[in-house]
Amino acid sequence: MRNTYIVLIVTTLGFSLFLLGDYLAWFGTSKITVLDYVQVNFKMVDEETGAPLMHAHVRCFQKENRNACSEVNNGIAGMLSLKIPIHKIITHSHIFKQGEELVDTEDPMLHIMFIHSDYASPVESIMTKDLPSLEGKQLTITMPKRMGLASPEPDESRE
Numbered sequence: 307m308r309n310t311y312i313v314l315i316v317t318t319l320g321f322s323l324f325l326l327g328d329y330l331a332w333f334g335t336s337k338i339t340v341l342d343y344v345q346v347n348f349k350m351v352d353e354e355t356g357a358p359l360m361h362a363h364v365r366c367f368q369k370e371n372r373n374a375c376s377e378v379n380n381g382i383a384g385m386l387s388l389k390i391p392i393h394k395i396i397t398h399s400h401i402f403k404q405g406e407e408l409v410d411t412e413d414p415m416l417h418i419m420f421i422h423s424d425y426a427s428p429v430e431s432i433m434t435k436d437l438p439s440l441e442g443k444q445l446t447i448t449m450p451k452r453m454g455l456a457s458p459e460p461d462e463s464r465e
Contacts (some may be wrong), residue, residue: 311374315329316441317440321410325426326401326451328400328401329399329400329401329402331399331402331404333399333400334399335397335398335399335404336396336397336398336399337396337397337398338394338395338396338398339386339393339394339395339409340393340394340396341392341429341462342391342392342394343389343391344389344391344392344437344438344440345378345387345388345389345390345441345442346387346388346390346437346440346441346442346443346445347380347385347386347388347442347443347444347445348364348385348387348388348420348444348445348447349384349385349386349444349445349446349447350362350384350386350422350447350448350449351446351448351449351452352425352448352449352451353448353449353450354451357410358383358384358385359384359422359425359449360364360384361423362375362376362386362420362421362422362425362449363377363386363420363421364386364388364415364418364420364421365419365420365421366388366390366391366416366419367417367419367420368411368412368413368415368416368434369412369413370390370413371411371412371413371455372414373414374390374391374416375388375389375418376388376389377428379462385444388418390416390437391432391457392408392409392437392438393409393442394407394408394409394427395407396405397455399400403433408434408435408437409437410434410435411434411447413434414434414435415431415432415434416431416432416433416434416437417429418428418430418431418432418449419432420447420449422449424451424452425449425450425451425452426449426450426452426453427449428447428449428450430447434443
């Protein structure tokens with residue numbers, strides 16, 4: 307009976323030391339590169355009225371990458387969601403994840419052009435290293451009217 311307790315205590319201590327050593331990466335780490343996606347939400351509004359815009363689209367581009375994102379249907383009217391691919395290097399030990407870092411792209415800026423048939427197409431630029439901090443957030447984009455489509459002012463000289 308006493309030997310059973312000794313074996314149990316030694317096994318528990320050994321397993322605990324293994325967990326501690328693995329958590330502290332005493333047994334080494336390895337790195338893998340994974341493809342992940344960041345989803346960012348945009349609410350596009352009219353510059354003059356602040357009303358949300360429907361039927362808007364985007365085009366994302368970087369140097370050597372003309373299609374740097376894709377639109378996702380989120381089911382919310384007036385909200386445009388983008389999935390932006392990113393590559394991460396994940397460092398892990400046998401059991402625990404030790405850390406992760408974003409892989410730098412050739413062009414550190416992601417340019418997003420907002421497109422609507424009645425509005426000018428503004429371009430917003432986001433640093434790719436800032437993308438993980440924007441995950442799930444809602445950003446508001448004010449869309450200026452396209453030149454020549456603004457509502458005409460009444461001509462008071464004709465009265």
